[in-house]
Amino acid sequence: MQIQHRLDNRRNNQYPVFWAFTAAVMLWPLLYPSRYHLNMMIFVGISLIVVTGLNLLFGYAGQISLAHATFFGIGAYSSAVSCTKLAWNPWIGMAVGILVAAFLALIVGLPSLKLTGYYLAMATLGFGVIVEILFIQLVPLTGGPDGIGGIPSLSIFGFRFNSDFRFYYLVWVIAALFCLIVMNLVNSKVGRNMRALHESELAAKVLGIDTFRYKLKIFIFSAVYAAIGGSLFAHYISHITPESFGIMHSISFVAMTIIGGMGKIWGPFLGACIITILPEALMAFEAFHVIIYGGIIVLILMFFEEGMVGLINVILGKVSIRGKKWYLQ
Amino acid sequence: MNDCQLLSVSKVSKSFGGVTAIDKVTFSIGLNRIKSIIGPNGAGKTTLFNLISGVVRPSRGRMQFKGTNLVGLSPNEIGSLGIARTFQNVLLFSKMTVLENVMVGFHRTADYRLMSSLFRTKDFKAQEAAIGTGAGELIVLVGLESRMNETAGNLPYGEQKLLEIARALATAPALLLLDEPAAGLNTAEQDNLIRLIRRIRERNIAVLLVEHNMKVVMALSDEILVLDYGREIATGAPEEIKANQKVIEAYLGKGIEFARNR
Numbered sequence: 396m397q398i399q400h401r402l403d404n405r406r407n408n409q410y411p412v413f414w415a416f417t418a419a420v421m422l423w424p425l426l427y428p429s430r431y432h433l434n435m436m437i438f439v440g441i442s443l444i445v446v447t448g449l450n451l452l453f454g455y456a457g458q459i460s461l462a463h464a465t466f467f468g469i470g471a472y473s474s475a476v477s478c479t480k481l482a483w484n485p486w487i488g489m490a491v492g493i494l495v496a497a498f499l500a501l502i503v504g505l506p507s508l509k510l511t512g513y514y515l516a517m518a519t520l521g522f523g524v525i526v527e528i529l530f531i532q533l534v535p536l537t538g539g540p541d542g543i544g545g546i547p548s549l550s551i552f553g554f555r556f557n558s559d560f561r562f563y564y565l566v567w568v569i570a571a572l573f574c575l576i577v578m579n580l581v582n583s584k585v586g587r588n589m590r591a592l593h594e595s596e597l598a599a600k601v602l603g604i605d606t607f608r609y610k611l612k613i614f615i616f617s618a619v620y621a622a623i624g625g626s627l628f629a630h631y632i633s634h635i636t637p638e639s640f641g642i643m644h645s646i647s648f649v650a651m652t653i654i655g656g657m658g659k660i661w662g663p664f665l666g667a668c669i670i671t672i673l674p675e676a677l678m679a680f681e682a683f684h685v686i687i688y689g690g691i692i693v694l695i696l697m698f699f700e701e702g703m704v705g706l707i708n709v710i711l712g713k714v715s716i717r718g719k720k721w722y723l724q
Numbered sequence: 725m726n727d728c729q730l731l732s733v734s735k736v737s738k739s740f741g742g743v744t745a746i747d748k749v750t751f752s753i754g755l756n757r758i759k760s761i762i763g764p765n766g767a768g769k770t771t772l773f774n775l776i777s778g779v780v781r782p783s784r785g786r787m788q789f790k791g792t793n794l795v796g797l798s799p800n801e802i803g804s805l806g807i808a809r810t811f812q813n814v815l816l817f818s819k820m821t822v823l824e825n826v827m828v829g830f831h832r833t834a835d836y837r838l839m840s841s842l843f844r845t846k847d848f849k850a851q852e853a854a855i856g857t858g859a860g861e862l863i864v865l866v867g868l869e870s871r872m873n874e875t876a877g878n879l880p881y882g883e884q885k886l887l888e889i890a891r892a893l894a895t896a897p898a899l900l901l902l903d904e905p906a907a908g909l910n911t912a913e914q915d916n917l918i919r920l921i922r923r924i925r926e927r928n929i930a931v932l933l934v935e936h937n938m939k940v941v942m943a944l945s946d947e948i949l950v951l952d953y954g955r956e957i958a959t960g961a962p963e964e965i966k967a968n969q970k971v972i973e974a975y976l977g978k979g980i981e982f983a984r985n986r
Contacts, residue, residue, distance in 0.1 A: 576842055583841035583848065584827075584834045584855075591817045591828045598815035601777055602829050602895055603803030 409660055413578065417571045424563050433559040437631060439671045440566035441624050446651045446663035447570070447577050448620025453649065454658035455586060456613050457593030462503070462519035463648045465526045466496045466618040468640025470625025475543040475635055476536060485549050489626040496622035500615040508610040511596050515614065523642050530637035542636030549630045562631055569627070573620060578660055589613065590658070621648075654695055656704030665703035669695075730755050730899055730930050731776070731807075736785030738771055738954075745771040747954040748785070753899070753930050758921065760933040760941045762965075763951035764974060769934040770812055772951070773901050776932075777809045778802040790898070804832065808897035810888045812904050812934075818877030822868055822887055825876050826859035829894025833858065862890040866920060882913050889920070899930045906937040918943050942966075950974065 424433055445467055452458050470492035477488030499522070507518035530537050537543065548557040549565065556562045580586055592599040592606045599606050629635050647670055655666025673691065677684035699705035732752035738745050746768045753759045761769050774780045776787060778799040787794040789805055797805075817825050834855055840848040863869055866886040871879060876887060885905055892900055902921070906914050914937065921931055921944055935941050941948065941962070948965045950958040952974040958965060965971055 579842050579844055583836075583852070584831050585838070585841060587820075587824060587828050588831055590820055590824075594817040594819060595815045597779065597799070598811070598817065599828070600799040601779070601803050601809055602831070602891070603800050604828075604831055605800045 409578065413574070413660075420567050420571070421564070424560055428560065430559055433563050435672060435675060437559065437563055437566050439667050440563070440570045441628050441631070442648070442651060442667040442671055443570045443663055444566075444573055444624040444627070445621045445648055446655070446667050447573050448617035449648055449652050450655075450657065450659075450663045451577055451580070451589070452613050452617040453652050454656075454662060455581060455593060456589040456610055458508070458610055458614065459513055459516040459649065460519045460614065460617065461516055461642065461645045461649065462523035462526070463617070463621045464640045464642070464644035465519075465523040466500065466621035467625035467628065467644070467648075468526065468530060468635075468637070469496045469499065470622030471629035471635050471640065472530065472537055472543070472625075473622070474626040474629045475546050478547055479543055479545055480536075485547060485630060489623065492622040492626050493619050496618045497615050500618035501611070504611045504614045508614065509607055515610075519645075520642070523645055527637060527641050530640060537637070540637060542634060544634035546629050546633045546635070548633070549627075556630075566627055566631075569623070573623075574660070574663075581660070585609075593658075650692070654692060654702050656702030659701065659704040661707075662702060662704050665707070669703060729753065730757075731787070731789050731932075733772075733776070733787045734785060736772075736775060736782045736787060738768075738775055738780065738783050745954050746775065746782075749951070749954070749956050751949050751956070751959065753932055755898070756925060756928055756930055757946045758925055758931045758933065758944050760935055760945040760948045761951060762935065762938075762941060762948060763957075766953075767951040767974075768954040769951060770903060771954075773809060773903055773932075773934060776802075776901060777807060803895060806896070806898040807901065808892035808895045808899070809901035810885070810892055810903055810905065812907070814881070814884050814888055816876045816884055816888060816891075818875070820876055821873050822863060822871050822876055822879070823856070823859055823873060825887055826862055826890050826894050827855050829891045830855040830858055832895065859890075859894060862893050863887075865893070865923065866890045867916065882909050885909070886920070889924075893924065893927075893929070897929060899932065900924060901932045901934075903934050904936065905933070906935055906940045914940055 423436075445463055449460065449463050452460055470489070473492030473495055474485060474488040477483040477491055478485050503518050503522050504515065507514040531540055533539075548555050548562075550556065556565045588599065588604050588609055591602075592604060592609060596606050625640075628639070651666030651670045652662065653666070654669050655662030655664065669692075674684065674688055677687050680687055695702065695706065699709070701708070729752040734750045735748045736746060736750070737748055749768075749772065751759075761772060763769055771780070775782050776794065778794065778797050778801070782795060785795075789802075789807060792805060794802055794805075817828060820828070834851050836845075836848045836851050860869075860872070863872060866889055868883060868886055868890065871883065876884065879887060885908075889900075889902070889905065905921075906917055909917060918940055921933070924931060931944075933941065933944065945962050948958075948960065948962055949956060950965060950968070950971050957970045957974055958968045960968070
């Protein structure tokens with residue numbers, strides 16, 4: 396009984412913090428309705444959706460995907476094409492994006508995840524480059540380098556998410572829900588098995604875990620998260636172009652995962668904040684902002700192996716030993 | 725093969741390139757038995773374990789477990805049939821705690837649906853608690869109860885080996901393959917291991933043991949299989965093996981005989 400007690404304690408710790416945090420995010424626009432900051436937080440929220448899925452794949456299961464901006468783009472283009480060229484309901488467009496992303500993830504994952512090692516990184520790199528070319532070259536469908544404009548806003552039962560204020564709530568409710576799903580998943584046998592196969596795939600297999608199917612399912616799951624993020628992105632900015640979905644953006648999603656702290660529930664949020672907000676905040680340094688930005692990221696990684704979560708643990712550890720427990724997931 | 729055998733291996737061979745690591749090896753192990761496989765370094769003992777657990781595929785031969793053909797099955801399928809193993813070089817999930825390591829082994833016991841883990845239903849919580857308790861019992865069995873929430877990678881070597889055994893037991897196997905469990909253990913730890921393996925047998929689990937430590941082998945084995953250069957050179961009860969001329973030669977070389985005759 397003592398064992399059980401300890402177990403429950405450790406697990407439930409992160410939930411109160413999660414709910415408090417969600418409440419803060421929901422209250423923030425009411426207290427501080429600056430349009431500039433709302434806009435930035437919407438982008439953070441969209442990135443958070445993508446990175447939450449990627450964290451599950453990369454941070455927990457140890458598989459690198461270099462095509463998450465591609466899946467993000469597939470979601471965005473599916474929504475854009477469905478709404479503008481086919482005049483479908485936007486939610487159907489989002490569903491199409493989810494299905495296409497899931498199907499392509501299956502096709503890419505099937506051969507590469509059978510193998511042990513970083514083959515998924517190679518396969519997704521190639522896949523990402525191919526799809527990026529398709530986005531640019533399939534002019535009748537994607538509009539080529541000019542992209543697709545005039546994407547309508549989303550609406551539920553006639554309520555249109557047509558202002559930053561409204562869209563903020565849409566994005567953050569979805570982001571919070573998706574974080575909750577991942578938290579629950581991670582705190583079940585699914586999470587244990589993923590961490591296990593990450594550490595020793597052979598040992599996990601010998602225990603009877605079908606590691607291939609696990610990796611494949613998680614890859615598809617994370618691709619779906621990216622597609623939903625992409626769809627929201629398209630509806631928010633209303634005009635998409637291929638350059639938002641290139642390899643550099645895939646790398647930036649991976650960077651958000653690493654900088655935030657891999658395999659930690661709070662990692663994606665911190666990573667999405669840093670990578671989205673830091674370049675904006677450093678604009679005052681003009682030409683030097685790229686150097687300072689790079690320098691800060693290198694410093695975080697040099698001194699805090701666990702990314703921003705590690706940094707915060709150190710700070711909290713100094714402030715109070717008890718506080719540290721909150722962040723240990 | 726008669727049906728009271730749990731695992732039967734017949735004429736199994738494995739070659740890597742031109743090297744024959746296992747050459748037409750035949751043996752079987754019955755329910756609830758302890759059998760040891762011994763032999764000099766490079767005799768093919770670990771290869772034999774890799775063949776049984778599906779990590780490598782045999783070039784020729786047949787293997788049956790509870791009437792099911794094992795050849796061509798993947799390690800996870802074989803694991804699910806009820807064969808568990810440990811590794812010579814200890815493969816733990818080293819960043820996870822002792823308790824979590826063992827809980828991973830219970831993954832088949834936890835048969836809640838994905839949806840119930842998403843909504844954290846009562847069924848989910850009850851099953852997770854049951855797994856936690858089950859894992860706790862196995863940790864007590866191997867004597868690591870004071871280390872329950874320690875990170876596995878921080879344990880000393882001897883305790884890591886015990887944890888690996890507890891994790892293997894969590895899959896509720898009918899057959900446990902132990903690859904050199906006594907290597908690197910001191911005398912007290914060896915005695916502890918002997919008691920543990922006896923207790924494992926009391927739980928109706930057959931044990932196949934690859935081991936160099938003769939004290940452990942002689943204390944536990946019902947039967948011993950001796951391999952040399954991938955071939956079976958002797959099979960028998962511990963007393964027979966001790967007296968077997970071929971075994972002595974394999975371990976000590978023919979020189980002893982030569983010297984004695986001079």
